[in-house]
Amino acid sequence: MKLLLVHLMVACAAATKDLSDTMLTFPLETNTAHVRLNTPRQNFGAVTVCHRSFTDLKRDHSLFSLATPTFFNGILIFWDATNKEVELHIRNQNAEYRGFDYKPNMWHSICTTWDAGTGLVQLWFDGQPSVRKFVGSGANITGSPIIILGQEQDRHGAAFELKQSFVGMMSDVHMWDYTLSVCEIQKYMDQTSFTPGNTLNWRALDYQTTGNILEENRFSHVQRCP
Numbered sequence: 001m002k003l004l005l006v007h008l009m010v011a012c013a014a015a016t017k018d019l020s021d022t023m024l025t026f027p028l029e030t031n032t033a034h035v036r037l038n039t040p041r042q043n044f045g046a047v048t049v050c051h052r053s054f055t056d057l058k059r060d061h062s063l064f065s066l067a068t069p070t071f072f073n074g075i076l077i078f079w080d081a082t083n084k085e086v087e088l089h090i091r092n093q094n095a096e097y098r099g100f101d102y103k104p105n106m107w108h109s110i111c112t113t114w115d116a117g118t119g120l121v122q123l124w125f126d127g128q129p130s131v132r133k134f135v136g137s138g139a140n141i142t143g144s145p146i147i148i149l150g151q152e153q154d155r156h157g158a159a160f161e162l163k164q165s166f167v168g169m170m171s172d173v174h175m176w177d178y179t180l181s182v183c184e185i186q187k188y189m190d191q192t193s194f195t196p197g198n199t200l201n202w203r204a205l206d207y208q209t210t211g212n213i214l215e216e217n218r219f220s221h222v223q224r225c226p
């Protein structure tokens with residue numbers, strides 16, 4: 001019995017990977033390549049999602065797409081290139097955020113919070129907080145979530161569009177089932193020690209990649225020679 005338990009624990013540990021020094025490179029525009037992030041959680045009364053991304057895309061693209069069987073935009077973080085806005089979608093409702101300097105060819109750190117009690121969403125962009133906006137209160141995000149990087153889901157786990165795909169690099173994706181304090185968000189932004197995600201944790205990530213996506217050292221492309 002004890003041996004079985006040890007085996008089970010090893011099996012669980014083997015299913016996740018520490019990506020601390022890793023970025024995912026999405027090198028090609030496709031409507032297929034994506035990374036699926038797994039969590040057993042199915043009921044969210046609040047969330048925080050943080051990630052870093054690097055791109056030179058001039059068109060719309062998805063940064064984080066969580067679909068449930070009933071809400072394909074359960075949580076969607078999306079760049080609207082026409083209006084130069086970040087769109088935050090929660091349970092198919094959305095708020096738009098403008099005025100952030102989404103420069104190409106540099107890392108941007110983005111954190112998003114939402115709470116079902118107040119229905120408020122807020123965005124932090126490279127350390128700068130946004131307006132707090134209402135998207136809808138009183139109902140949790142429920143049902144089996146499919147979480148995808150690299151593509152935007154128009155159906156639960158499917159229906160990707162080439163012109164909404166992500167091309168570039170991504171790193172440090174974390175998700176919590178509560179709203180992080182401003183200090184914790186600041187620590188994430190500053191890349192100092194912070195409480196890793198309890199729903200998605202980049203340091204112990206359960207994921208699968210499909211298509212041409214590379215796991216590369218996140219520092220290698222910016223390293224300076226001595």
Ligand SMILES: *[C@@H]1O[C@H](CO)[C@@H](O)[C@H](O)[C@H]1NC(C)=O
Nearest residue numbers: 043044045046116140142177
């Ligand atoms: C909504 O989520 C909260 C936790 O975040 C939980 O306490 C509550 O029971 C959930 N409500 C429903 C109706 O599932």
Ligand SMILES: [Ca+2]
Nearest residue numbers: 152154161164
């Ligand atoms: Ca779409």
